[in-house]
Amino acid sequence: MTVTDTQRQPARTGGQPVLEASGVTMRFGGLLAVNNVNLTVREGEIVGLIGPNGAGKTTFFNCLTGLYKPTGGQVRFAGTPRKAPKATRKQADDPEAVRVEPLGALTPLPPKPRAVVRAGMARTFQNIRLFANMTALENVMVGRYCRTSSGALTSVLRGPKFRREEAATRARAQELLDFVGLSKSTEHLARNMPYGDQRRLEIARALATDPKLILLDEPTAGMNPQETRQASDLIFKIRDSGLSVVVIEHDMRFIFNLCDRVLCLVRGEALVEGTPHEVQSDPRVIEAYIGTGEEDDEDEVQDAHVQDTTVADEEGRS
Numbered sequence: 349m350t351v352t353d354t355q356r357q358p359a360r361t362g363g364q365p366v367l368e369a370s371g372v373t374m375r376f377g378g379l380l381a382v383n384n385v386n387l388t389v390r391e392g393e394i395v396g397l398i399g400p401n402g403a404g405k406t407t408f409f410n411c412l413t414g415l416y417k418p419t420g421g422q423v424r425f426a427g428t429p430r431k432a433p434k435a436t437r438k439q440a441d442d443p444e445a446v447r448v449e450p451l452g453a454l455t456p457l458p459p460k461p462r463a464v465v466r467a468g469m470a471r472t473f474q475n476i477r478l479f480a481n482m483t484a485l486e487n488v489m490v491g492r493y494c495r496t497s498s499g500a501l502t503s504v505l506r507g508p509k510f511r512r513e514e515a516a517t518r519a520r521a522q523e524l525l526d527f528v529g530l531s532k533s534t535e536h537l538a539r540n541m542p543y544g545d546q547r548r549l550e551i552a553r554a555l556a557t558d559p560k561l562i563l564l565d566e567p568t569a570g571m572n573p574q575e576t577r578q579a580s581d582l583i584f585k586i587r588d589s590g591l592s593v594v595v596i597e598h599d600m601r602f603i604f605n606l607c608d609r610v611l612c613l614v615r616g617e618a619l620v621e622g623t624p625h626e627v628q629s630d631p632r633v634i635e636a637y638i639g640t641g642e643e644d645d646e647d648e649v650q651d652a653h654v655q656d657t658t659v660a661d662e663e664g665r666s
């Protein structure tokens with residue numbers, strides 16, 4: 349995997365916490381899918397979540413993003429669900445004026461997806477969930493509506509306020525398509541776009557909600573190596589724009605080259621947490637993949653180790 353020096357910027361460790369999950373537990377009847385997991389994500393960090401199939405990664409994500417109400421523990425976030433801002437003429441003309449708010453104190457999040465999005469957390473899903481018959485631009489505009497303030501009446505009457513907000517929403521959506529590298533796909537129907545582009549479109553739609561933290565569930569699933577490299581570049585770019593990122597991935601090489609910190613879950617429990625180097629060198633992580641039938645992943649943990657050493661050697665030589 350090619351990772352350039354510009355991309356491998358040092359982690360912004362010591363930043364303010366954006367998300368703090370403590371003792372998160374999720375039971376489905378008799379099945380303990382997530383057991384007492386803690387995770388802190390700081391400003392500007394990329395954190396990876398790995399583990400064999402069925403380890404509880406997606407369930408944990410669902411607890412963080414309000415899709416599930418955890419049966420135990422707490423999720424605190426540096427933001428409170430805020431109402432849509434009243435768009436003044438100046439704000440509506442300038443999409444920059446309605447961007448991310450500064451980090452606030454950590455407060456418990458209500459387990460409601462809409463409140464979580466309004467507080468500044470966005471996510472993508474393992475299976476692509478785009479509006480297939482809408483254009484790329486329209487898909488991103490939908491993501492933006494949680495930050496607009498036009499009520500039903502204003503929308504029906506299509507008055508000046510609605511038109512101003514609609515123009516700002518369109519401009520911001522186009523800006524985000526440019527950001528993720530889809531400038532030329534604005535008018536393409538989502539269902540006709542190549543797989544890798546659909547994944548990037550999902551990310552653009554998530555970014556349209558003005559998040560402080562974005563959670564990506566297997567962003568490279570089904571991608572070819574070139575698309576995977578582009579996904580990695582895009583995630584670095586998102587981090588460099590000031591967001592924190594949490595990523596679930598089975599592609600170990602991708603995760604170990606991308607993340608500042610990695611948490612490995614096994615059977616719902618946190619097995620190891622540390623830098624990519626610490627995690628990939630930990631025999632418990634290799635062991636966790638042995639006997640799971642995920643031999644590819646097991647090999648990848650070991651291969652990724654070799655890869656990382658090569659990158660470190662190159663950096664040492666430069």
Ligand SMILES: Nc1ncnc2c1ncn2[C@@H]1O[C@H](COP(=O)(O)OP(=O)(O)OP(=O)(O)O)[C@@H](O)[C@H]1O
Binds near residue numbers: 379401405407
């Ligand atoms: N809604 C649900 N109801 C009952 N059991 C569930 C539910 N969702 C997940 N599980 C179970 O919880 C455990 C953890 O599943 P989860 O999907 O979180 O794992 P994962 O680490 O994301 O797996 P994968 O890498 O295969 O996506 C599994 O045993 C799964 O069958």
